[in-house]
Amino acid sequence: MHNYTTMPELQKCRGSIDSRELRFARAMVFAIEEINNGTELLPGIKLGYQIHDSCTSVPVTMHVTFQISNSLDPVFYTGDKCSQLGMVKAIVGESGSTPSISMSRILGSFNIPQVSHFATCACLSDKQQYPSFFRTIPSDQFQADALAKLVKHFGWTWIGAVRSDSDYGNNGMASFLDAAQKEGICVEYSESFHRAHPHSRVQRVADVIRRSTAVVIVAFTASAELRILLEELALKPSPPRQWIGSEAWVTNQDMLKFSFCAGAIGFGIQKSVIPGLREFLLDLSATKVAASPLLTEFWEDVFKCRLGKSAARDDSLCDGAEDIKTLQDPYTDTSQLRVTNMVYKAVYAIAHAIHNTVCQDTHYKTQCDKLTRIESKQVFSQLKKVHFSKNGYNVSFDANGDPVARYELVNWQKRDSGSIEMVTVGHYDSSLPEGQEFRIFKNLIWVEGSTQVPVSVCSESCPPGTRKMLQRRKPICCYDCIPCPEGEISNATDSLDCFPCPKEFWPNADGDTCLPKPVEFLSFDEVLGIILTAFSGVGACLAIIAASVFFHHRMSPIVRANNSELSFLLLFSLTLCFLCSLTFIGAPSDWSCRLRHTAFGITFVLCISCVLGKTIVVLMAFRATLPGSNVMKWFGPPQQRMTVVSFTFIQVLICTIWLGLSPPFPMKNLSIYKKRIILECALGSAIGFWAVLGYIGLLAVFCLVLAVLARKLPDNFNEAKMITFSMLIFCAVWITFIPAYVSSPGKFTVAVEIFAILASSFGLILCIFAPKCYIILFKPEKNTKKHLMNKNYSKDI
Known part of the structure; x- marks a missing residue:
């Protein structure tokens, strides 16, 4: 029974800790300590923080959001005046779009700014529903447009589509399908699934992929969902498929173990270098680990031992010989800092907003009013104006709270040793003029190690001299090639119509060009x-x-x-x-x-x-x-x-x-x-x-x-x-x-x-x-x- 005078206990998380998400959290701590130890931002002022684990659960996320929106105190005050000590000024997170949507609906009512590093759903750009939401990662709308242009660039007009049955997958795929339709791309099937669905649902999606004629598959999924699907496909391999991935999974190192996906391409967040981060991540002493429940859980999980008093009789104790520097784990992998850099930039964006609220920069020094009591609304207002550069990357937000969309085109290429590595083969920059956003500067390796672009069309292109006639009850990409009528030509591939030649011209035998008609009269030569x-x-x-x-x-x-x-x-x-x-x-x-x-x-x-x-x-x-x-x-x-x-x-x-x-x-x-x-x-x-x-x-x-x-x-x-x-x-x-x-x-x-x-x-x-x-x-x-x-x-x- 709850007496409504104390907080109810939080739901407990289940399963093993996500090492990648832990790296994101530690990157936030690194950025905060870097700011606190520096003099460029907020001199004399220390930033504090609290880290909460949402367990990728919306109820847990909602619970924590309500808690930190009021205060961090575990007890509700019944007096006339509520405590203001625990009021947060800004929040970094969430990683997923669905939890971020739940958070933003609550935080927007209190004008508490939320800066996400990995929530990409295009729906979050709606300022009427999510007025205080910002993000350092581009919206899926940009990625959807970029993916459609990528598919069109390689001449694929017949594709399959799979997505996570979540806000991220559903909204992202909806944006992609809309952009694909504008580019003249047809979709043979569009399937959704979620890791919480019965296994039969995943089997059905796998069977659809095996039976399909589309060679190219666009997957707008989270890593967790796609991992389940690929494991199912590995049991009974499908014909070779060219995978096109969203950034949520195509740059995830854990996914490289699926060798039949070699040749996959997709857009990823730009790689970056954060000086000192690797050393910070590896600087874990027994004291630091024991002081943090998250680090303790991580330590015990990766080294398969128990720390101190938490050990049971039949558990092996950690003997202190564990060396994190030798660990091969996503937490220690800093070779491809992509989303981690988004966390880093989110912290600095909030710090700049607070700095602009309480500090004044002069020619000689920066003065900050330590006694000024700031409101989250002031930080929210300053976040809209933030514009700075850090480690060679510019940070700013448009009217929708979105950054400029820049992506790397990533290709999964198999090495001679048989392992797969991610190779950056191109770039996409939405700030460039129309038609110049997309650039490829390296050769791509396609499915099954081929260097030839795979073909994925419902019908072969109609050559000049013919026109397309749509097949009944099929998408516009499925058609028959009909020769032009007498006296008409088509001089382009995949012409929708034939057009007549001028009066004094007549089509050639191929029907692709108009030639002058021969002039006939009774001559002396015949x-x-x-x-x-x-x-x-x-x-x-x-x-x-x-x-x-x-x-x-x-x-x-x-x-x-x-x-x-x-x-x-x-x-x-x-x-x-x-x-x-x-x-x-x-x-x-x-x-x-x-x-x-x-x-x-x-x-x-x-x-x-x-x-x-x-x-x-x-x-x-x-x-x-x-x-x-x-x-x-x-x-x-x-x-x-x-x-x-x-x-x-x-x-x-x-x-x-x-x-x-x-x-x-x-x-x-x-x-x-x-x-x-x-x-x-x-x-x-x-x-x-x-x-x-x-x-x-x-x-x-x-x-x-x-x-x-x-x-x-x-x-x-x-x-x-x-x-x-x-x-x-x-x-x-x-x-x-x-x-x-x-x-x-x-x-x-x-x-x-x-x-x-x-x-x-x-x-x-x-x-x-x-x-x-x-x-x-x-x-x-x-x-x-x-x-x-x-x-x-x-x-x-």
Whole structure:
């Protein structure tokens, strides 16, 4: 029963003492004695201290916090005035985040500053909940960001995560997962456990690790929890795993015994050197040990003996031959002073705050008012302003009570002897500009001693030319690589989308870059162009040869009987028709586009006008043989010339209007072929083009009708039959030309037009002039007036 007049007994701690935590406590004592023995801080004033063991128990921590918040006296005063003798000014601790949270909620109400050396939970930066909390170790928020950047740096996008089921682990992992998501990192699993959980919980976490596909594991755990998990994994090894550690365990020397974790990397607190600390830690005489219950428990635990009166009958007594200098224990290990330095800095930060409260520094000396009674609130206020340097390290606090985050990147590397050592391979400094905080200056050794960075991805990277398509019901890091659609590319690895090439470009075979589309037009270099050019040349030569033959035999009856003037003009126009087809071959330009259609239209009208004239002459000649007819005087050579000029002038007028209003022009046709550009001549005005063709067609039909009417005239006027054949060919060619022209793609449109020009021109020259030239050259005996007037003439030709 409690009578509420005396303190209830404290809960007793169980288990062996933590040598590392004892080193932290002794480092605090060392710092206090260093300050008390020095003259730089608080000259003439001695700092006192009390050390309490929380046993990593929150109830014990709460009990002690309430006690020291009121006083250190074991009895409650019932008078009107409470004792002030035991009021503390500041507290160093706790090591864990969960106990520190419990402490800070109480201490904040009394404005008692708390400076922790190892509580890293990001939640403690919340000044509304923990107004008097400070720490010399960086917040886990900085470490979480640094770990996410580390994972991203090595290209790992598929990881596993384990954490302590505590404020430290849960808050730290939450911060890491948030930062990892921003970096595009996916988590296959996230498991939590605590050393107080049943063993089956640890077994389940170990099984998840063994079955997982993620090679990289980020462990945000305390050393005690991870030790239990690694012991479980050692019973049935999992596939090789790359461990990424938080500072709580990755720099703990005790953890190096797990050899299958060789290659682990993580961030640790910066190493430091504290002059004189090792000598202080080893300076333990029997008197000092016996005077401290903590030291007594430690001594008896590490040397397996009992001191003095505490020994039972069956216990071995310590004989005084125990030498702590030969002891291999975390208490004596000062090779990697990391968290220990945080304790050291915490003590000095509090000392500076007290110094700034009671002392005044002048040029000559420092004066301190020993009689001034200070309140914890004053120390709390001065702690916010503290800024000093000790042993080469700066100490200050931001508005959240946090220091500048600086970490060492630590790599567990296996020596030739088989042992594992921690090697510092890089640094992280949050005060540096964005993108420059992280630096690696040594080679890393990875899991299983590999020098190659392990790969841990859910899906392999999508190469350029493909895009990522997420797999259904899986994280964003799990995807399939889909080739880009036709006409689109992706020029970067892991592209989310493909984008189309510009209009005049087309993807290459790999789909990772846009290349200029090949330009296509009917050229003189290709087979089709060469063939058409050859036929154009042959046709022009035939026309010239025929003209030469006619000119040489111009006085012969057959030439004179067939209207030599119109014949020569027709041969001239046919020569132009053959040659104008050449303007359709080659790369289109402004002049060639305008010339090809107008030259074609005018020369063909000139040609048909001549044929039309010859047909009319045939008809008029027949009518002139009738008695009393004088019709030929109305259609003599002047009228024939006027007819040709008039018909041709109309076409010239149409072409002039076309060129003046909307002339043809060169253009790049991108619509016919996706992968090629067709260089062609746009019509400018379709009406102009079809007007030119329509006028040619009108004259051709008119000429065909007249030729048909004249085909049964007496045999001596048989030229009408040849004209009929030629116009039938002409009309047939151009009637079939229209659908072929409309449906032919690209350069074949031009080829169809050239073919129509050549075919119709060859039809005219072969039907009208070939028979006559044959008689002139090979049957000269038939080139007489007598034979010409013979009715059998038609049979001869």
